[in-house]
Amino acid sequence: MERIVHLIFTLESGGSENMLIDIANEQASMADVTIILINKKYSMDLVARINQNVHFYSLHRKEGDKKSLSFLVRLWGLLLKIRPTVIHCHNQNIIGLLPIWRKRTVLTIHCLKAVTTHLKKYRKVYSISNAVSNDIRARVGIRSPVVLNGINFADIFPKMDYGFETSMPVRIVQVGRMIHETKGQHILLKALHKLIVTEKRDNIYLDLIGSGPSLPYLQSLAKSLKLNGHVSFLGERSREWIYERLSSYHILIQPSLSEGFGLTVLEGIAAGLPVIASDHAGPAEILSGMPGGYLFRSGDEDDLAGTIRKVIAAMQEGKMQQRCEASHELAVGRYSIHRTAFEYLHHYSRLNRVTS
Incomplete structure (x- = not known):
């Protein structure tokens, strides 16, 4: 069974945050899923929607605090305990917190004209639409597979x-x-x-x-x-x-x-x-x-x-x-959320087969 960790800085009311929770909830019926929230910035309504089958941890880092090591110790301790097969990041800067896990990291780009500084450090980069994928390829030269967002109709x-x-x-x-x-x-x-x-x-x-x-x-x-x-x-x-x-x-x-x-x-x-x-x-x-x-x-x-x-x-x-x-x-x-979650699982499995 895949052991998936979703990593994100904040959980507020944006589309990417809502999508993360929908995907994790759906994946939990097919894999072992964990959400790790890095910053102490979240919506209680959003957190309340996390399925009971999804493990959830909040590290409570002060937003923008790059000097505190306590949250890093806790993050690394969690990852060592979970031993994830995939770490799915939802902000590109997260890669800097994962020095020994980079071969297991994937990233979803949720917007056009995203900052591209760290994209090549990820094992794989996914796009939510053809427009985003084409934008990344034109600016960085990365072929980014498209996994369309979805909803529960x-x-x-x-x-x-x-x-x-x-x-x-x-x-x-x-x-x-x-x-x-x-x-x-x-x-x-x-x-x-x-x-x-x-x-x-x-x-x-x-x-x-x-x-x-x-x-x-x-x-x-x-x-x-x-x-x-x-x-x-x-x-x-x-x-x-x-x-x-x-x-x-x-x-x-x-x-x-x-x-x-x-x-x-x-x-x-x-x-x-x-x-x-x-x-x-x-x-x-x-x-x-x-x-x-x-x-x-x-x-x-x-x-x-x-x-x-x-x-x-x-x-x-x-x-x-x-x-x-x-x-x-x-x-x-x-655009069903089940299809979105299943496609990510399919991509994870292909990456792990190649890695192994």
Whole structure:
């Protein structure tokens, strides 16, 4: 049986952290799995989701502390005790903490334009999408196998009622960290200004879910664009809260300017929603061939506004249910968390055969 250790610096609310826990929970039915958290920085909601069959250790290092040796002694002691066949790292700098285990280390790259300083020190580097893999190969020359992210579709409440009338409010949702330089929430707000203020479509409402450094800017921008009463900032919400409510919306929009995969795009499909995303990298890969998926030119608020009009028109014409159900069926086949976990196990096994 494989003895897998997943190593990560923090466990907060990001996509990579959520994916790590989902993968570890799924792998625990097929292998001996341990998560080791290095820093004292985590979300209790996230830690609570770790399956009881997954061993969990927190080293409580102060973030950025490179002088303390106590956490290193504990980390090395754990690794010597566990004797892992694979150490799966989720931050590239972790390799510096593993002087005698490098031949057992693998790394997953979760984003585009990742720092590449230590990539060649790993036994193998995996990518979450073709876009990430191509980026790494172009910049470093490393061939990085793609293991697509996945979700548990059964955890998300599916949309049941697609009935829509012209007079009904259109409820839009965007989920993600409030970092507008990468997530592009400002593009969405400007597109809504054109629809709501310029075109007088006053039945459109947006909920933004998430927190981050751009929140004050985005709140100020929404006010200056005269979107008061149409845009709500709901702050951070647990994944369970989001999964229960996604299907109550009409459209999910992810206007990212840089996105290695786009887990939120996949969650919108799982909830049975039409999904609009920028034609950039990861989201474009996911929505390729999806009947309920719509792409707009990245960074172009005019094109986004036009795409929203197009989706609303399809809803009014009663065409959306069939499209979204077809997207859901395609996504289940491509992006299940079981498939993601199994593919990693397959890769681990191949590496260990070569090593032995």
